Amino acid sequence: MKWRVIPFESHDAFTNMALDEACSEALVSGLVSPTIRFYGWDPSAVSIGYHQSITDEVNLEECRKQGFDVVRRRTGGGAVYHDTAGEITYSVIAPELFFSKDIIASYKTICGWIVDALAAMGFKGEFKPINDVILEGKKVSGNAQTRRQGILLQHGTLLYDLDVRKMFSVLKVSQEKISDKMIAAVEDRVTSLKRAGIADKNIAYKALVDAFTSGKSFEFGSWTESELIRAKELSETKYKTTEWNFQR
């Protein structure tokens, strides 16, 4: 089966989450091919895991001040700050049967594509269960997966640049903890491609596209009209709503 690859595009957080779901629905109905998409977040945003409490994790007032979106994902995992310029996000939306029934094994498969992209840029990355990819012992990619109606959705980020202070300003970390020492501690555990020496985000994007499509029959494509209509609807009636975002 031929994969559809949707080249990098930027959307607000609600549309990004809605497109993942609209695509999953279209795939269930057999209307589209398995899809790999690359995207960014504009404006910058915070996404929280499906099981998290938004009020526990996010400094909503600061997000409002800075004009950032806040959205709950369909996937588990933690709160993530998505900087408009700081990362490349991907989604893989495909029949569950394409991957191992074992969830960790399927993380390893898809995260392996990120490891391959890092290798193409001259780095030795490594999958670290449950859901991370590390570079020189530091996290460079976080990933999250859900399986619903026979469809696997995994999305994740590859960090290009990281502003720890900005990240802490929107995630709920007590002000006392935002010390230089703690920032240094985070910088010790997390890295980015820029820090590793990649000067151009496009180099990372090209490496990702090559690695994600390697060995697959694929073509670059775009959203169908019905996916876009459904995504708009899901954005408005689900992802922007208090009921969804404050459900826990």
Added chain:
Amino acid sequence: MRCKGCRGTIGLNFEWIEGLFKPGWHRKIQNGVKMQEMRSKITAKVEGGKLLRMEMELTESGERLKSIKITGDFFIHPEDSLQIVEKTLLMAGIGDGADKIAASITDISKSQGIQMLGITPEALARAFLECVKLAREVKVPAVTSLDGGPQDVNS
């Protein structure tokens, strides 16, 4: 002093007005006195796993669970089965041991095909018992003074 209606407790400094209260005062005089609440919330890092937060409320007697909410950055598949886990804990006897509680989560997980990543039935059981213990702890109530600020009744 203990409320005869609901066994709630208020600081000893109030014994002088004990006679004023009838069973049920615990629920009635909410302005000015912060009542003992059978509530607790804990955050725990599961060893080798993820962050787990648990919030619960016990009945006024402290004998049964009224509500429970589990949140965190773990993974549970299918995602909505977290509610099944919460329901299982809601039904658990709060006097049960960790092994029994963990076993009931394991059983329901097996029968419902629930997979957990980053949390375990054992971690949930330990968090549950810790949360119950905290909720039952008698807290010293604070009294709002006339000039607006809260003060410790024992000070």
